[in-house]
């Protein structure tokens with residue numbers, strides 16, 4: 001079942017950081033620090049969105065805008081809330097909310113099959129590999145990019 005109709009998306013605020021950090025910790029072996037999220041909110045080039053349901057923050061996305069390009073730095077959904085199109089909704093909101101951005105990029109762990117599948121669904125393609133990019137995990141990163149013109153409309157049609 002998807003319950004995306006109960007989800008809404010908005011900008012992340014300081015009050016969200018505890019919930020966001022908790023999702024971060026349950027999503028990554030080497031999570032960002034709490035201070036990293038605080039710092040991101042202070043940056044003018046950072047776009048930080050949360051997905052919220054009745055229980056609170058269910059997921060988040062952080063991206064950095066550089067003129068007409070956007071780099072997605074972090075995205076995660078609460079483990080209990082996955083496969084409900086929340087990450088899809090966050091991506092859609094990010095993309096549709098910034099119509100002037102012509103190019104989106106990101107790095108993803110080579111073994112992160114769910115995330116790679118998510119990005120491919122939106123039309124991201126593999127552009128290369130950064131060897132041992134994740135130093136602590138000693139894992140390569142796949143570089144994926146998306147031209148706005150090549151966006152595949154998501155099931156929830158926000159872009």
Ligand SMILES: CC(C)(COP(=O)(O)OP(=O)(O)OC[C@H]1O[C@@H](n2cnc3c(N)ncnc32)[C@H](O)[C@@H]1OP(=O)(O)O)[C@@H](O)C(=O)NCCC(=O)NCCS
Pocket residue numbers: 027028074075076077078081082083084085086087088089107108109112113114115117118119121
């Ligand atoms: C990757 C992640 C953000 C996906 O969030 P989500 O809300 O569950 O994703 P969605 O429900 O929007 O999934 C959309 C599509 O992505 C793909 N996908 C998502 N999770 C998948 C999984 N576990 N296995 C295979 N494909 C998956 C599917 O194509 C899915 O569409 P479908 O459900 O119709 O098959 C989530 O698994 C997560 O938080 N992982 C840990 C953090 C992480 O790895 N972040 C990415 C860093 S680069």
